[in-house]
Amino acid sequence: MSTLTALARAQAFTSGRAEPVATVRHLHLHEHPFVLVPLAMAGEANAPLAAMAGTAQSSPTLLVVPQPRNRDQRFAFAASLAELLLPYVDSFTGVAEPIAVDRGRDVRYRLVDAPQVWVPxxxxxxxxxxxxxxxRFRQVDGDYPVPPGVPLLGRWLTFFAQSAEVPGASLLLNSVQALGLHWATGQSSAEDAQLAALLAWITPPAGMSGRDAALEAEGQAAGPATDPEFDNKVLAPLMAADDVDGLTEALREVLQPTWDQMWHTLALLRALPPGARVASRWDADRDVFSAFVANLAEGGPPQPRRDGAVAAAARLHRLENAAARYAVQRAFDDPLVMAEHRLAGTAFAGTVTLADPDRIDDTGKRPVLRPRIMVATTEPVRVDPGATLTSPARPGQKAKVISVTATPTGSDVLLELSGGMGRKMVAEPGSVPAVGEQLLLTTLSEAFRPGAAFPDASETPWTHGGPGGDPPAVVE
Incomplete structure (x- = not known):
């Protein structure tokens, strides 16, 4: 937990209401999301009991499995879920747009929109x-066939679940995490995992504090597992009596509050303006979605049960890069997030007191434009000469620290600029900060991070799936 988040939690505890920890929305919010509230039977591994799903709050579809231990009923549930989700996904696969690549020398195509799924x-x-x-590995013919839509549903569920692992991705989102990204409550992180209690802190009823509202909301289940007491007192008798209608109504009463809370979550998030870099991350999501649609159209195989050594390493590298990039983008988009870096001394704000926009460095093989500016700041500066800084206002420009001089009120930081000023020996207007301009500088950077080079699987040792080694057996 960061220092500012801890402070926000303390303030929320004192005020009785959640405190904002973001000024903008850091995720893409679809105009037409698919909301899904799954419920599984407690004590049964991946045994679906019910789900409430749909794209409109006023008309949810309730799917119920009367006997979760019954294989046929489980796959009938999967088929019914496929009938809801697959048409929604397919509705985004019809129209693509050209995207220029290789500096305009080539064109690729990307679908103009992508689906978005929400869970609690x-x-x-x-x-x-x-x-x-x-x-996703089930067969539609032969022994133990399943309905045709089930394997395809499995591949899409796996696709969405894998996308949720990517920091900043918005194809599959969950309400608890999304709210926690923007508000801090006065309760523990474990208590925040309960959606009703979390919302109670953010929007408590009139006349109640968030603490009291959360206490009242603690008994509301958000899944995916049922409460053992509910299982014993309600589910077991209804299942024993094979009372499908009674079971359906009981499950509707359990799921309906969470369904409404999820739409309340969407309304709260929709009230926040999106961050400047949210759109570019959604473009990346559309790229991933477009690639998977193309893979399905080309008859690609289902996702493997587990990655090989090389694939796992490459995936981990991509996730680490995405996490680093997302952290920088959030800070650049949001002053509250950047404040944490300013507190740590890796970012500071100041005023430009001197500027030499026409300075030429002729000490190398050829002269280059290298303006210098002086920034006076009252904030702590914990960067050494030689460090490279960037400004969210000019992310394509680098500022090399030449010197840091202590002053009675703080520090004077001398910086040498490169990049983002045009290709001529004269800086383009506005590309060099002028005297009097307020400037924020940080060690964070949006610079491109090249991918690592990984060997082909055939070039790895036999212990990692290379020649002479058999892959380990996987027991489903």
Whole structure:
């Protein structure tokens, strides 16, 4: 937990209401999302009991599995879920747009929009991951066939679950994590995992504090597992009596509050303006979605049960790069997020007191434009000469620290600029900060991070799947 988040939690505890920890929305919010509230039977591995799903709050579809231990009923549930989700996904696969690549010398195509699925919490993400794994390898003929839509549903659930692992991606989102990214409550992180309690802190009823509202909301289940007491007192008798209608109504009463809370979550997030870099991350999501649609159209195989050594290493590298890039983008988009870096001394704000926009450095083989500016700041500066800084206002420009001089009120930082000023020996207007300009500088950078070079699987040792080694057996 960061220092400012801890402070926000303390303030929320004192005020009785959640405190904002973001000034903008750091995720893409679809105009037409697919909301899914899954419910599994407690004590049964990946045994779906019910789900409430749809794209409109006023008309949810309730799917129920009367006997979760019955294989045929489980796959009938999967088929019914496929009938809801697959048409929604397919509705985004019809129209593509040309995207210039290789500096305009070539063109690729990307779908103009992508689907977005919402679940209540991280447990819902895990449910989709496990349910996708249990369905994507099933056969529609031969022994133990399943309905035709089930394997395809499994592949899409796996796709969404894998996308949720990528920091900043918005194809599969969960309400608890999304709210926690923007508000801090006065309760513990474990208590924040309960959606009703989290919302109670953010928007408590009139006349109540968030603490009291959260206490009242603690008994509301958000899944994906049922409460053992509910299982014993309600589910067991209804299942024993094979009372499908009674079971359906009981499950509707359990799921309806969470369904409404998820739409309340969307309304809260929609009230926040999107961050400047949210759109570019959604473009990346559309790229991933377009690639998977093309893979399906070309008859590609289902996702493997587990990655090989090289694939796993490459995936980990991509996730690490995405995490670093997302952290920088959030800070550049949001002053509250950047404040944490300013507190740590890796970012500081100041006023430009001197500027030499026409300075030429002729000490090398050829003269280059290297303006210098002086920034006076009252904030702590914990960077050494030679460090490279960037400004969110000019992310394509680098500022090399020449010197840091202590002053009675703070520090004077002398910087040498490069990049982002045009290709001539004279800086373009506005590209060099002028005297009097307020400037924010940080060690964070949006610079391109090249991918690592990984060997081909055939070039790895036999212990990692290379020649002479057999892959380990996987027990489903």
């Amino acid at each position: 919490n991280t447990g819902g993400v895990d449910f989709l991951k496990l349910f996708g794994r249990s369905t």
